[in-house]
Amino acid sequence: MSQHDPITIAIDAMGGDHGVPVVVPAALAALERHPHLQLILVGDKATIEAALPTRDAAVSRLQIQHASQTVGMDEPPAQALRLKKDSSMRVAIDLVREQRASACISAGNTGALMATARYVLKTLPGLDRPAICTAMPARQGHTHMLDLGANVECTAEHLSQFAVMGSILATAVDNIEWPRVGLLNVGAEQIKGNDQVKEADRLLRQSDLNYIGYVEGNEIYGDRVDVIVCDGFVGNVSLKTSEGVAELISSYLREEFRRNPWNRLVGLLALPILGRIKKRIDPRRYNGASLLGLQSTVIKSHGSADRVSFGNAIDIAVVAVDKDVPARIDRHLERYLAGSDSP
Numbered sequence: 001m002s003q004h005d006p007i008t009i010a011i012d013a014m015g016g017d018h019g020v021p022v023v024v025p026a027a028l029a030a031l032e033r034h035p036h037l038q039l040i041l042v043g044d045k046a047t048i049e050a051a052l053p054t055r056d057a058a059v060s061r062l063q064i065q066h067a068s069q070t071v072g073m074d075e076p077p078a079q080a081l082r083l084k085k086d087s088s089m090r091v092a093i094d095l096v097r098e099q100r101a102s103a104c105i106s107a108g109n110t111g112a113l114m115a116t117a118r119y120v121l122k123t124l125p126g127l128d129r130p131a132i133c134t135a136m137p138a139r140q141g142h143t144h145m146l147d148l149g150a151n152v153e154c155t156a157e158h159l160s161q162f163a164v165m166g167s168i169l170a171t172a173v174d175n176i177e178w179p180r181v182g183l184l185n186v187g188a189e190q191i192k193g194n195d196q197v198k199e200a201d202r203l204l205r206q207s208d209l210n211y212i213g214y215v216e217g218n219e220i221y222g223d224r225v226d227v228i229v230c231d232g233f234v235g236n237v238s239l240k241t242s243e244g245v246a247e248l249i250s251s252y253l254r255e256e257f258r259r260n261p262w263n264r265l266v267g268l269l270a271l272p273i274l275g276r277i278k279k280r281i282d283p284r285r286y287n288g289a290s291l292l293g294l295q296s297t298v299i300k301s302h303g304s305a306d307r308v309s310f311g312n313a314i315d316i317a318v319v320a321v322d323k324d325v326p327a328r329i330d331r332h333l334e335r336y337l338a339g340s341d342s343p
Contacts, residue, residue: 006036007321008139009314010101013043014070014088015108016303016310022107024051026310031058032319033078033311042067042099043088067091071112073303080112081119081142089113093120096296102321105288105313109307114150117298124330129154130293131162132232132300133169135286136242140223144170144179147229148289149236156199159183159229160207161333163200165292166227167209168332172323176226182215184230184238189214200229288313290320292329297321 013023020043027039038061041048045066052059069087071080084090089112092104097120114130123130133146146162147154155161163181170179183201185193192214193201203212215225217238230238244303253274267274279285287309291298297320301313308318 006038007103007318008038008040008101008304009321010040010092010095010104011039011083011314011321012088012092012104012106013048014067015106016301016305017073017107018305019043020047020051022305022307022310024048026073026307027062028056028058028289029307029311030318031061033315037318039063039314040065040092040095042092042095043070043145044068065091065095067218071109073109075109075112077109077111077115080109081115084112090116090120091296093117094154096298097121103299103317105299105301105310105317107301107303107310107313110149112301113293113298113300117294121294121296121298123293124295124326124333126333127161127165127293129158129161130291131165132235133166133287133292134239134289136220136228137286138221140224141174142230142255142286143220143222143225145220145228145230145235145238146292147232147235149232149237150230150291152197154231154235156196156203159196159200160203160232161293163204163207163209163211163227163229164333165329168329169227169290169292169325172325172328173319174226178210179226180224181209181211181227181229182213182219182225183211184220184228184234185214185216187214188216196231198343274289284309286313288316290316290325292325293300293328296326 011023013020031037040063042065045064048064059332069084071084071087071089089106089108091114095101096104127225129151132150133144135142136145144166146166167179167181169184170176185197220228230234234281257263285307287302299313299317
């Protein structure tokens with residue numbers, strides 16, 4: 001798809017901790033950034049209309065699709081799938097299936113989103129499970145990491161498939177011709193790791209991916225690897241730990257700069273540097289995880305996303321559609337997996 005072709009994205013306007021008050025301004029700002037973008041906001045029509053400005057040129061490229069139900073953040077995925085067929089999440093996904101939209105975005109219940117998207121949109125041929133992938137800040141740009149929670153238990157074959165999808169995503173989004181792929185492990189030595197990781201290592205060494213071997217947790221933020229593969233349990237713990245450490249460091253800095261008048265003066269002098277550092281590691285810049293392996297683009301936003309964060313999720317969806325990521329994965333998957341199965 002040409003980057004000049006118009007694209008339409010469906011947004012679950014009721015999902016997440018904030019819903020419409022965050023989604024509407026983020027959507028209007030995204031329409032300003034992307035002249036070829038059209039949006040369908042899905043949810044309670046009256047609530048969405050009340051949040052829209054009466055005078056904004058971008059509103060002309062925005063539609064509202066009414067949905068009478070919402071999915072709770074703690075609602076069991078099976079219940080949401082079975083009983084919430086007119087939820088804002090389900091209707092947004094249905095719009096993609098009906099080809100009225102090229103992608104959908106939700107800040108709602110992750111399990112329900114994955115279950116519903118997988119049921120409605122199906123996985124690509126040859127793939128067993130979708131995986132959640134997002135970018136993590138690194139010394140030189142960012143690192144793509146998957147899976148981040150969709151699959152708590154994985155086989156070696158699943159990890160191999162995740163590596164394929166992550167590699168293709170890095171090529172499509174970052175224009176990296178041969179992305180470096182690493183397998184997250186408790187050590188870099190060949191004897192380290194459980195049987196699942198060791199078997200995945202064997203499969204990846206037989207593939208034609210640019211597989212560099214095991215990487216440890218401290219390398220997530222380095223510049224040695226472009227794609228890091230792990231199961232969803234390890235990935236989710238790593239992601240949440242990273243968020244916690246970032247919050248801790250930020251808290252420590254605020255405490256120290258407020259400790260006494262001298263520290264406050266130093267803090268004022270350091271503000272430009274601190275501002276640049278904050279911008280580089282701002283988690284809002286990395287909000288928006290791709291559900292890779294589905295036949296269409298689905299983006300999961302953090303449930304507590306603010307307007308800036310949710311806007312970034314929209315930007316990621318725009319890039320994924322412009323770059324035709326699912327079709328790229330589909331085209332390359334058979335060749336990659338054939339290479340990984342060769343003796």
